[in-house]
Amino acid sequence: MSRTTRPARTLPGPRTPFKDRVPGGADGRRMLLVGFIDKCGTGLWSTAMALYFTYVTGLGLGQVGLLVALSGAAGIAGAPLGGRLADRFPLVRVIICAQLLRAAALLALLTTDHYLLLVLFSAAGALPDRATNVLTKLYAARVAGPERVRYQAINRTTANIGWTLGGLGAAAALAVGSTTAFQLLLVGDALSYLVMAALTLRCAEPPTPASRVAASTGTGTAPATTPPSxxxxxxxxxxxxxxxxxxxxxxxxxxxxxxxxxxxxxxxxxxxxxxxxxxxxxxxxxxxxxxxxxxxxxxxxxxxxxxxxxxxxxxxxxxxxxxxxxxxxxxxxxxxxxxxxxxxxxxxxxxxxxxxxxxxxxxxxxxxxxxxxxxxxxxxxxxxxxxxxxxxxxxxxxxxxxxxxxxxxxxxxxxxxxxxxxxxxxxxxxxxxx
CATH class of the missing domain: 1.20.1250.20 (MFS general substrate transporter like domains)
Structure with a gap:
């Protein structure tokens, strides 16, 4: 009587439910971490920004309000500018440049208490800040494909957690109330942008919709047409x-x-x-x-x-x-x-x-x-x-x-x-x- 040889049992590997549930693979998870760090840093700085301009640079209430309004108005141009650049240059590089510009504009605030320069540096930081919102959404759309809505939902959830943690850190620093504490919050936000840039550098460039069309047609190149405006x-x-x-x-x-x-x-x-x-x-x-x-x-x-x-x-x-x-x-x-x-x-x-x-x-x-x-x-x-x-x-x-x-x-x-x-x-x- 012959004996049937049973196939060897394969032990299941370690379960990674988070990895399985996040669209976009490793790059998608890495960009989620970038978004989390972004909101941690933003929570640090935005909570204390008005107080920084009041107690460290010595601005009056009206000056602070005008500065915030002017930088916000300048930031409106950031979204269409970022989107336009993303159509012409590799998306990952555009995101990295925006992150570095945000860090530079923020650190520049430490160099002066002159009102016009403070307005200029704040406006310069608002442009890449608003552009980043569009660029990260565009990255999600390209890397997550049909699961882009789920990806953005996870991104928004982690962002809220990051914002909360940053706000708690700011509250602890504000309890000290010294000039050094305010400056450390600003530097902490700037450093978060540098960390984000380093992480983004490790992300692969996602395929564009035009390259998907070219691949599906087998031509290797997208049709040469004038993009609609x-x-x-x-x-x-x-x-x-x-x-x-x-x-x-x-x-x-x-x-x-x-x-x-x-x-x-x-x-x-x-x-x-x-x-x-x-x-x-x-x-x-x-x-x-x-x-x-x-x-x-x-x-x-x-x-x-x-x-x-x-x-x-x-x-x-x-x-x-x-x-x-x-x-x-x-x-x-x-x-x-x-x-x-x-x-x-x-x-x-x-x-x-x-x-x-x-x-x-x-x-x-x-x-x-x-x-x-x-x-x-x-x-x-x-x-x-x-x-x-x-x-x-x-x-x-x-x-x-x-x-x-x-x-x-x-x-x-x-x-x-x-x-x-x-x-x-x-x-x-x-x-x-x-």
Whole structure:
């Protein structure tokens, strides 16, 4: 009787669930680490920036406000400039140059207390800072392919954790309150950019959509055509304008709610930082799970309907918080913060996917750069709009909610028409294709 030889059992290797769940392979994970370090450093510096200019360089309140406003206005140009450069030069090199410029501009602040130079250096740092947002999004789109929404969700989660850690580090340094402590925070942020540049240098250049098309056709080269300009694409410009309205959720949560709590409600002042903490915690917990609802472009478009509902609930709750009584105020403000945080998460999912899908392959960087204007402009104009809204009283909030709902409806129609091909002048192959 012959004996059957059983195949040798292979022991399972070590489990690496994190590696398995992160799109983009080793380069994707490395770029996530870069984003985490970025937010750690930014959390260190941004928390103390106004105090640095006040106590170290001796600027007055009005001078600090003007400096921040001017640097923010200069930074608006960073997004389209970064996108344009990414279409012409290797993306990894452009990202490294942006990181090095951010470090140089920040360290330059240590060399002077002259107001005009401080404004110049701050503006010079705002340009690559805003460009980096577009460049990292473009890298994610290219390295993660069809899983770009999940990748960006993981990136945003790690970024929130990094920001929190940086803020805690800044709080510890600010407790000391010395000039050296402020300067160390600035140097720490600058060093984070140098570490990021070293890590990015190890990342491979991701394939461009044009190279994917060339590989699929077997020609080895992409067709020689003139890339379309986003500035002449009226439907894409309209989409970007709508995005600028949606990005107001940042200013509502970070600027309007704290001011509203103090000036218009009976809620305790200490509720304001707690709502911001809750915002970060909810993003960490739910951003990645929610990303599965926007895995395709059409699914992302359908998210605009619940987005409108969340905006309506959030703005109406803020209005209700001013109707009297501490219990009502606290309950309404918590409701508003939760609704607006989920609106923020759903909008970012839809925005990531739709903006990439609407960008032609041979001008992806330029299109995403123009799309980046939505967030950059909101960072500049949003706080001004929110302070005016708080001054206008409780019944201004329903009008804001109605504007957000109307924008969602308009965006839904625009994107549906665009995806159907009626607004496209070129054949569409998105980076989600392999």
């Amino acid at each position: 986003p500035w002449r694409d009226r439907s894409f410009l309209a989409f970007t304008a709508g995005e600028g309205v949606f990005f107001l959720h940042d200013s509502i949560l970070q600027v309007a709610l704290p001011l509203w709590i103090v000036h218009a409600t009976d809620a305790p002042v200490g509720l304001a930082p707690l709502l911001l903490v809750a915002n970060s915690a909810l993003v960490v917990l739910f951003q990645v799970p929610l990303s599965r609802f926007g895995a395709t472009t059409d699914a992302a478009r359908r998210l605009l309907a619940p987005l409108a509902v969340l905006f309506a609930v959030g703005t109406l709750a803020v209005c209700a918080s001013a109707l009297g009584g501490r219990t009502l105020a606290v309950t309404a403000l918590i409701t508003a913060a939760v609704a607006l945080t989920f609106a923020e998460m759903i909008h970012t999912i839809a925005s990531w996917e739709i903006s990439v899908a609407l960008a032609p392959d041979d001008a992806q960087g330029a299109y995403l750069g123009v799309h980046g204007l939505a967030q950059s402009t909101q960072r500049f104009a949003g706080p001004l709009l929110m302070t005016g809204l708080v001054s206008a009283g409780p019944f201004a909030w329903p009008f804001l909610g109605a504007a957000l709902v109307a924008t969602a409806a308009a965006q839904n129609r625009l994107v549906r028409r665009r995806l159907s091909g009626s607004s496209l002048s070129v054949a569409k192959v998105t980076v989600s294709e392999n």
